Amino acid sequence: MDLQEKVKVARLSVASNLILTCGKLGVGLTMNSISVISEAIHSGLDLVASVIAFASVKESNKPADDQHRYGHGKFENLAAIIEAVLILVAAALIIKEAYPKLFGATEVKSLGLGALVMGFSALVNIYISSRLMRVARETGSPALEADAWHLRTDVLTSLGVLAGIGIIKLTGWYIVDPVIAIGVTLFILKAAYDLLRESVGSILDARLPDNEEKVIMEVLQSYAGNYVDYRNLRTRRAGPQRYMDFNLIVPRGKQIVSTHELCDSIERDLHRHLPGVEAVIHAEPCAPQDGDCEICSVRLCRKQQVEITGVCENCVECCPENEETTNQQSHP
Template identity: 75%
Template sequence: MYAEEKIKVARLSIISNSILTAGKLGVGLSMNSISVISEAIHSGLDLIAALIAFASVRESNKPADDMHRYGHGKFENLAAIIEAVLILVAAGFIINEAITKIHETAQIKSLGLGAVIMGVSALMNLFVSSKLMKVAKKSDSPALAADAWHLRTDVLTSLGVLAGIGLIKLTGWHIVDPLIAILVALLILKAAYDLLRESLGSMLDVRLPDSEEQVIREVLHSYADRFVDYRNLRTRKAGPQRYMDFNLIVPRGKKIITTHTLCDSIERDLHQHLPGVEVIIHVEPCVPEAGDCDICRARIKFQTEDINCSCKVCDKCYDR
């Protein structure tokens, strides 16, 4: 449903990161500023991340096929993990270069030009990341969300470098430059950690968040008077796609068509509350000997002799 919009904003991210990477690198080299060069590296990784996000979004939108019968949603999670690893590599490089620069006395030139490129970078990335985040939330796309957080981090680091340039201009303390670069790297490491934690969770089939599982329970509770119980609820996520399954315990005397209609209603409500969810319901008859009848809310005197059920007091064991 959001395929075209996702591809469009991913393409916008590629264009903006290409412009910023070239601009920051050129200015950083002319200034001899490790903090500005570190920002160029950061933007270069954002460009790679944008390319990966673009490719993964296109792939994840493909329908299920014979080799991927659950669809291609996890391509987005894989993309987010690759992006996080790239961030870790970049952060290590920046810290190494910054530590080397601390012991040097190189003068930083063209501070005004550096301030301009950092200001433009912050504004451009704020605009593009806002668009990415908006589409990511609508489509529940981890790849676009990862790309958006990359750019949000870039906004913060650009503002940090801008502040460092201003401080150098005011004080002449050139050691501020590598210190700001180290701060940039630490912010990048935090972004990498968050991306890895969330994306690895989806790859390892971690359950849905508590808030979403609570929505599922509320939907099931709204049908509580039409089944005995539900058990073994399991949830997971692959890219923007959610999956869930559970056992639905129904009165053993219910007709198949009645039970099927109930399952259809439950699935329809779950789709309305959690877009993109795939639901599997395994229906089981109640077992009076196991105490299932104790769960039933209403009980009446046994009246239907033609139903072979030892539960003779449970109202929900029979179609009326």
């Protein structure tokens, strides 16, 4: 999936959040409802977050340049951190407005209008968040994923406010309004925590998730008969890009051309299973004195052996079944 699709869904998120923010704010003021106004604040922060996501998606897909030689992927992680901070600001504003009303609840008007707006908001955000999440997972975009989680949180809080309006309609208990608003705040704080944890981890070069590292090891295992061992696997993420490097131990007698082809094949498979991955493979000759022969299952074919001139004893030791071919080459 290309940049155009990512930009398209990010722009759609901006438009929907703008409409919902204006609608909720107008209705909340008409109703004198702190829970609906809190939802308007929530959607306003979603709007700011979607604008940031839109800008970061465009920036992160710029190619590497002289100042950013690893690309611009971490712009998306930075955007997600900013979004999380904005969520915390929203939570503080809601609590500031809701807490005093716990001790002096005021009448909430136009309940039917509020229910209509909350129901419409939930439906719109279900659709938009589903599209955002699909594109985010297909492209590995943390900014779009953060935006999708924002909207999914908004769905839950809108439904909560809708339920609160229903309770007020049935019972006349206006204190439900600030209670629901504080409940909205708890969902907002949880979203902020999750975003901060993941994005700060990427900024600090935390390794890839367990399931992604498992995919990497499965790909490497599929080539087990072509190398001695792999060591020092390191992984990290920057926006939609994944980076990894490791040492690949190969038989000392293996031709450099064959080793290069092996590395290329591994890289292609890694990219097929983890889009956006960039692998740096450092090939090293085996060290029989360090016990590499004990774990080696590689056997160089007769053609490869014949092409090697002056095969060293270490290669013969690592691949003992080729000793006869090597002797014939050394003593025609």
